[in-house]
Amino acid sequence: MIMTKVVLNFKTYSEATGAEALKLSRICEEAKDQYDVEIAVAVQAPDIRLISENVSIPVYAQHVDGVGFGGFTGSITAAAVKAAGATGTLINHSERRLRLAEIEASISACRAAGISAIVCTNNVPTTRAAASLKPDYVAVEPPELIGSGIPVSKADPGIVTGSVEAVKRIEPSVGVLCGAGISRGEDLRAALDLGSEGVLLASGIVKAKDQKAALEDLLSGIRR
Numbered sequence: 001m002i003m004t005k006v007v008l009n010f011k012t013y014s015e016a017t018g019a020e021a022l023k024l025s026r027i028c029e030e031a032k033d034q035y036d037v038e039i040a041v042a043v044q045a046p047d048i049r050l051i052s053e054n055v056s057i058p059v060y061a062q063h064v065d066g067v068g069f070g071g072f073t074g075s076i077t078a079a080a081v082k083a084a085g086a087t088g089t090l091i092n093h094s095e096r097r098l099r100l101a102e103i104e105a106s107i108s109a110c111r112a113a114g115i116s117a118i119v120c121t122n123n124v125p126t127t128r129a130a131a132s133l134k135p136d137y138v139a140v141e142p143p144e145l146i147g148s149g150i151p152v153s154k155a156d157p158g159i160v161t162g163s164v165e166a167v168k169r170i171e172p173s174v175g176v177l178c179g180a181g182i183s184r185g186e187d188l189r190a191a192l193d194l195g196s197e198g199v200l201l202a203s204g205i206v207k208a209k210d211q212k213a214a215l216e217d218l219l220s221g222i223r224r
Contacts, residue, residue: 004222005177005198006188007118007139008205008215009042009062009090016206021047022054024205027212029055035219038198042090045076052085060118061089063096066105068112078106078113088116090200092130094141100129107133118177118200127163131170138167139200141179154187157194164195183214188221 008028010016016024025041032039040058043051052059061081068077081089091106092098098106103119110117117135121127122142130138140163142156164176175198178191183204191199201218208214 004037004192006037007040007042007200009200009202010206011202012044013206017044018047022050024211025051025055027215029057031215031219032057035222037219037222048081048084048086058087059085061086064089064106064109066102066109078109078115082113082115086115088118091117091119093120094122104133107135123159124162124166128166128170131167131174134171135174137175137177139177139179154190160194160196185217185221188218
């Protein structure tokens with residue numbers, strides 16, 4: 001049985017930067033031990049080493065560029081985030097969009113460095129194209145629903161089921177995550193029922209007044 005995967009994107013929220021990022025990562029680590037779930041945190045590049053050295057859960061970068069060593073000032077390389085302790089990265093988040101050739105280059109860089117790649121997509125055709133590049137996961141997130149509190153599993157479940165079907169036809173080894181508007185246990189349950197292997201979320205947990213309670217509410221969705 002595939003373990004449910006939850007990826008929490010810290011974005012650049014003040015509630016998940018520096019010391020606050022470490023605090024939230026520890027909350028995630030504690031929750032992981034209580035539920036049958038894999039939890040990863042996607043943190044800002046300067047926080048990767050701090051988090052990876054202090055928690056046991058996977059730490060992801062929020063972006064890597066498809067370049068290697070050399071004259072690429074300002075770029076974030078897969079090799080550098082791995083050296084800092086990251087085991088994976090997001091690619092093509094709606095807030096950091098890339099062209100298809102750039103996505104392919106970033107995935108290749110991740111593969112060469114030995115880290116996982118989650119490619120964010122916004123519809124079924126984009127998901128199909130991304131899956132053909134063989135990342136570890138695609139995360140389906142209609143941008144208009146991100147931060148809305150309206151889960152894609154309710155607003156447009158066809159995007160999730162269509163993406164799952166498309167991925168499994170093209171590259172069965174690629175996992176599918178559901179994103180946008182996810183915040184509660186019922187949202188996670190619905191995403192799993194639609195065929196996804198987990199969720200990618202952010203503000204529903206990061207911006208919550210009680211992050212621990214919000215995370216526990218979300219994870220209650222995997223208990224039958």
